Amino acid sequence: MKVKICGITNVEDAMMAYEAGADIIGFVFDQKSPRHADYEVLRQASRAGLTISAVYTDISSIYSSEMMEDYVQIHFPHDDSLIDYVHERGGRVISVIRYGLEDLSKIYADYKKADIIMVERKPKISEVIDSDDFDGKKLGFAGGIDQNDVHMILRRNPLLIDVSSSLEYAPGRKDRHKIMDFFEALGEYYEDHR
Template identity: 25%
Template sequence: MTTRIKICGLRTPQDVATAVACGADDIGLVFFEKSPRHLTLDAAAELALTVPLGVRKVALTVNPTDEALDTLLARVPVDLLQLHGHESPDRVAEIRTRTGVPVMKAVGIGDAEDLEALDAYMAVCEEILVDAKPPKTAVLPGGNGLTFDWRLLQGRSWSVPWMLAGGLRPSNVAEAIRLTGAPQVDVSSGVESSPGVKDADMIRDFCAAVRSV
């Protein structure tokens, strides 16, 4: 089975074109003002038009209000909502029902205790994104370039599709897939030359490394 690839935090048409040409299955658009990858709604709407059919457009949001989601979905055509904040399982279910858009919930993992949250979230969303738990002092909930002990996921059963994130880069993504059996992988800072600036060569190398497994 081919591992799906999500390239997150794209900000330019060239970023999108490169990612698609290299075989990305998902394009991540970030809506979080503290992030260097943040997009305005106007910029995101224009960028979404450059994504070809068959490639999913994923909107990353952090603790969004109903009003913010309504505005976003009215302006930007997206296929999947990625909730990357402290949304509770009840809030995830509410968003999923209210918007009618499939939801992927990000869950931060630091140690074995954090795995307990996975089951509760898998019951209320279409997909799970397993990310490295950010430090308490971190400004960003993700995209920090941090990994976690991938062995924590070995032998685990999943009731919904899941995606591995957290510190992935061209040099380690193949090992991460082999250790976890991840059916999908997500990268952002691992293919950047500086925060928010994607590097075409790194995107190509990342996708090639995934396909080599």
């Protein structure tokens, strides 16, 4: 299982998240988001050797991307051709399904070429984590996950847990203590489930 800390807006937070244990550092490229990142921050994090995910909310941003990221997170409806495009350029794909807004089984089948299919639900994915919709599917999860409910998510054996706002003191600014508490909760879960 991988942990992605998303909504990073500066190099200091990227390094802090990585040093705490994040496998993937996520940058949002959407001008409307309070967590919108500057591409130069992604470049610096990439040069530091971090595994990077860039979150895109429109197709034109992907086509104009320099593709420096390891993962392209596609946060809008798409088809195999876009996944193929990213793969041809050496990237991996995280395709996002918005739980309750899209037909999970149909979209899951449509996104089968993605490296990770992630289900997102706002405000909290943990409120629906016991749904039969997830049975038999290899998924990542996002949406309000924090140290208090991460154990519920881990019971599903996810490929990825994506965490953002629950680790902040302000939009786009990560809180060291919340990050440490989150990774401590992860460690406790795995210690209890050996």
